[in-house]
Amino acid sequence: MVRDRTLCGSLSDEELTALNRLGRKRQLARGETLAWAGDEAVLCANLLSGVLKLSASTADGREQIVGLLYPSDFVGRPFAQEVEHSITALTDAELCVFPRKPFEEALENHVRMERLLLRRTLAALDEARARMLMLGRKTAEEKVASFLLDMAGHLAGRDRRPAGEVTFDLPLTRTQIADVLGLTIETVSRQMTKLKREGLIDLPAGRAVTIRNRESLQERAEAA
Amino acid sequence: MVRDRTLCGSLSDEELTALNRLGRKRQLARGETLAWAGDEAVLCANLLSGVLKLSASTADGREQIVGLLYPSDFVGRPFAQEVEHSITALTDAELCVFPRKPFEEALENHVRMERLLLRRTLAALDEARARMLMLGRKTAEEKVASFLLDMAGHLAGRDRRPAGEVTFDLPLTRTQIADVLGLTIETVSRQMTKLKREGLIDLPAGRAVTIRNRESLQERAEAA
DNA sequence: CGCATACTTGATTCGCTTCAAAACTCGTGG
DNA sequence: CCACGAGTTTTGAAGCGAATCAAGTATGCG
Numbered sequence: 254m255v256r257d258r259t260l261c262g263s264l265s266d267e268e269l270t271a272l273n274r275l276g277r278k279r280q281l282a283r284g285e286t287l288a289w290a291g292d293e294a295v296l297c298a299n300l301l302s303g304v305l306k307l308s309a310s311t312a313d314g315r316e317q318i319v320g321l322l323y324p325s326d327f328v329g330r331p332f333a334q335e336v337e338h339s340i341t342a343l344t345d346a347e348l349c350v351f352p353r354k355p356f357e358e359a360l361e362n363h364v365r366m367e368r369l370l371l372r373r374t375l376a377a378l379d380e381a382r383a384r385m386l387m388l389g390r391k392t393a394e395e396k397v398a399s400f401l402l403d404m405a406g407h408l409a410g411r412d413r414r415p416a417g418e419v420t421f422d423l424p425l426t427r428t429q430i431a432d433v434l435g436l437t438i439e440t441v442s443r444q445m446t447k448l449k450r451e452g453l454i455d456l457p458a459g460r461a462v463t464i465r466n467r468e469s470l471q472e473r474a475e476a477a
Numbered sequence: 478m479v480r481d482r483t484l485c486g487s488l489s490d491e492e493l494t495a496l497n498r499l500g501r502k503r504q505l506a507r508g509e510t511l512a513w514a515g516d517e518a519v520l521c522a523n524l525l526s527g528v529l530k531l532s533a534s535t536a537d538g539r540e541q542i543v544g545l546l547y548p549s550d551f552v553g554r555p556f557a558q559e560v561e562h563s564i565t566a567l568t569d570a571e572l573c574v575f576p577r578k579p580f581e582e583a584l585e586n587h588v589r590m591e592r593l594l595l596r597r598t599l600a601a602l603d604e605a606r607a608r609m610l611m612l613g614r615k616t617a618e619e620k621v622a623s624f625l626l627d628m629a630g631h632l633a634g635r636d637r638r639p640a641g642e643v644t645f646d647l648p649l650t651r652t653q654i655a656d657v658l659g660l661t662i663e664t665v666s667r668q669m670t671k672l673k674r675e676g677l678i679d680l681p682a683g684r685a686v687t688i689r690n691r692e693s694l695q696e697r698a699e700a701a
Numbered sequence: 702c703g704c705a706t707a708c709t710t711g712a713t714t715c716g717c718t719t720c721a722a723a724a725c726t727c728g729t730g731g
Numbered sequence: 732c733c734a735c736g737a738g739t740t741t742t743g744a745a746g747c748g749a750a751t752c753a754a755g756t757a758t759g760c761g
Contacts, residue, residue, distance in 0.1 A: 650706095650707070650708090651707070651708060651709095652707085662707090662708080663708095663709080663710085666708060666709055666710080667709080667710080669709095670709070670710085683707095683708095
């Protein structure tokens with residue numbers, strides 16, 4: 254169950270019921286935006302199912318996806334007046350939403366929850382910085398290979414076959430992958446077909462991807 | 478005084494003396510590295526003076542600076558076994574260093590300090606993500622313009638003249654600037670001379686920079 | 702003064718983008 | 732069941748921005 258890894262998981266029963274009174278389930282359809290950059294920040298949430306993107310964009314419309322959120326991830330930015338990054342559902346998603354102000358008060362009153370949020374934020378910061386290395390210094394091939402391995406880690410569960418061969422459906426379009434990697438859609442497509450031609454991956458249909466040779470793919474991803 | 482903005486600033490007098498017993502002053506010379514990526518994480522600190530860089534690099538030696546730290550900034554990564562990013566002094570620097578474990582205990586015992594660290598970490602995360610947009614989607618000119626404005630904000634104090642003309646010394650070499658922006662040293666140099674030729678900035682000597690026309694520079698920086 | 706390091710400038714190359722068009726996917730309705 | 736069409740992905744050709752390669756010029760320190 255997801256509950257075990259959410260912020261709520263750190264609470265005692267009494268604390269939990271108090272927080273649950275604050276929270277409301279909310280569904281998001283694929284493509285629906287929970288909050289737009291520049292809006293007043295009114296809510297925080299736990300992601301129960303689905304995948305969300307966090308994105309920033311330039312004045313002339315260039316977009317960069319600055320984070321991907323998976324089930325049990327925390328959503329939103331406590332203590333900020335304004336939403337810094339748009340939050341959009343990449344798949345249908347389900348959230349447990351809290352109004353920001355009451356949630357902040359709950360944080361103050363429940364040290365364990367605050368502590369857990371701190372640890373998660375520190376982890377998110379490490380991840381963001383790892384992605385900075387990727388954006389600034391990796392080649393297109395390295396970016397695509399890293400991305401596929403990352404997605405495999407998040408989406409392919411624990412059912413890894415001996416050969417390390419796993420299959421999963423990407424929750425992102427090519428355009429969105431390009432926006433994660435700081436590339437164009439054409440470059441992403443070309444790199445994917447190249448990796449397929451070379452037998453490291455397979456692209457059976459639509460958004461599906463099979464990792465055929467994890468080791469070689471890891472080599473292509475280079476990394477720190 | 479810097480103290481007012483450090484984590485210590487959130488503490489009562491008794492708490493402060495307790496923390497001070499933990500902490501030791503430490504000097505770093507320009508170029509000296511406090512911790513190497515991959516090392517065991519043994520310390521946290523407050524930066525009292527100077528500028529530090531946080532950097533990541535690929536296996537084959539490409540480097541990306543993933544963060545710059547200024548006086549009053551928090552240094553280190555509580556709750557991590559291993560150092561994720563190398564920490565190096567760009568200028569001579571002075572820190573108040575705490576052993577990590579005792580510092581973590583202090584965090585647990587002093588809710589206000591933990592709370593302040595949470596807020597700072599959230600702010601650092603926002604900044605890292607803004608930099609992801611820059612790395613992924615901005616042109617060389619936009620990157621350099623953004624960088625100069627950023628440095629002006631940190632280094633030029635509050636003594637902004639009416640015309641917005643400010644001068645300061647960059648604490649980074651061209652190579653380091655390139656490592657912040659995900660460019661090469663030559664590209665950085667060319668963009669700087671271009672901005673100078675066009676009258677937006679001046680490069681009087683060595684590392685000195687004068688912002689001549691903040692508005693135009695802002696336009697070149699594009700941004701969100 | 703002389704050497705090492707840092708910075709600028711120029712010529713060329715290359716990886717990625719841009720522009721363009723064909724091929725595929727998938728939902729819908731005939 | 733298949734034809735249709737919008738959206739998505741792949742593929743190709745050409746162009747461009749930044750990297751690379753290569754000098755040449757400052758800067759600073761012994």
